[in-house]
Amino acid sequence: MSSRxxxxxxxxxxxVVPGFGLTFGFTLAWLTLIVLIPLATIFLKSAGMGxxxxxxxxxxxxxxxxxxxxxxxxxxAGLVNAVFGLIVAWVLVRYTFPGKRVVSAxxxxxxxxxxxxxxxxxxxxxxxxxWVGQYLEPLGxxxxxxxxxxxxxxxxxxxxxxxxxxxxxxxxLGKDVEEAAAxxxxxxxxxxxxxxxxxxxxxxxxxxxLAFARGVGEYGSxxxxxxxxxxxxxxxxLLIVTQLEQYSYDGATAIATVMMIVSFVILFGxxxxxxxxxxxxxx
Numbered sequence: 001m002s003s004r005x006x007x008x009x010x011x012x013x014x015x016v017v018p019g020f021g022l023t024f025g026f027t028l029a030w031l032t033l034i035v036l037i038p039l040a041t042i043f044l045k046s047a048g049m050g051x052x053x054x055x056x057x058x059x060x061x062x063x064x065x066x067x068x069x070x071x072x073x074x075x076x077a078g079l080v081n082a083v084f085g086l087i088v089a090w091v092l093v094r095y096t097f098p099g100k101r102v103v104s105a106x107x108x109x110x111x112x113x114x115x116x117x118x119x120x121x122x123x124x125x126x127x128x129x130x131w132v133g134q135y136l137e138p139l140g141x142x143x144x145x146x147x148x149x150x151x152x153x154x155x156x157x158x159x160x161x162x163x164x165x166x167x168x169x170x171x172x173l174g175k176d177v178e179e180a181a182a183x184x185x186x187x188x189x190x191x192x193x194x195x196x197x198x199x200x201x202x203x204x205x206x207x208x209x210l211a212f213a214r215g216v217g218e219y220g221s222x223x224x225x226x227x228x229x230x231x232x233x234x235x236x237x238l239l240i241v242t243q244l245e246q247y248s249y250d251g252a253t254a255i256a257t258v259m260m261i262v263s264f265v266i267l268f269g270x271x272x273x274x275x276x277x278x279x280x281x282x283x
Contacts, residue, residue, distance in 0.1 A: 074215030085162025115220030145227030158211030165207030
């Protein structure tokens with residue numbers, strides 16, 4: 001076999017679906033139409049501002065504070081969901097109990113619930129006079145109108161991404177892997193950290209990335225519980241909407257461009273990390 005044929009065999013795997021060229025071309029055309037063209041329009045719109053105006057709006061103190069809050073709370077919520085989403089997925093896969101289907105349906109409820117309704121409900125719960133907030137306030141714990149409240153809202157809307165990403169991988173893993181590790185003398189902790197976690201880590205990382213990406217761009221469930229104080233609890237999507245309400249379309253696209261670039265770099269890095277881990281796991 002020639003080197004050219006070997007290279008082709010490496011990236012063109014046999015498939016039951018014929019017509020690689022046709023399907024690949026359709027994929028590129030569809031992604032270009034749905035994703036690349038709208039994104040390119042935003043870049044072109046912001047490029048017309050000029051570098052000085054772009055930096056003045058996209059990297060102002062107010063914008064940087066909004067970036068820090070949006071990306072920071074999204075990452076924190078993603079980490080929380082990675083831990084508790086794994087636990088929820090583990091319970092749904094490994095155990096049988098009455099009401100299991102109801103619990104599984106509740107996991108998907110944030111997908112169907114309008115985000116504005118979720119924000120109003122969370123604000124009613126965690127406001128200083130709310131059902132939960134009135135007991136936290138005497139303890140010095142303030143949730144509503146703080147970064148903590150934003151994180152709570154992002155945890156609420158991001159949980160299903162982690163659960164549904166990890167659940168099928170856990171189901172395929174099976175209990176026989178745990179039994180084999182126990183037979184070889186591994187403790188429960190060793191079995192989890194050396195056998196189970198490496199196997200589900202790519203799926204867990206995917207769930208984190210999806211929850212993080214959703215949290216960065218979330219608007220409806222956050223604006224009610226955040227308080228929207230510029231420089232303190234103002235998220236980047238709200239700042240974009242504020243620019244649009246002031247008819248500053250260039251300013252809105254400048255902030256959106258910065259968010260897209262940072263998000264792409266982070267998600268691309270997560271994908272590289274995931275691919276490296278899968279390659280090591282396969283080796």
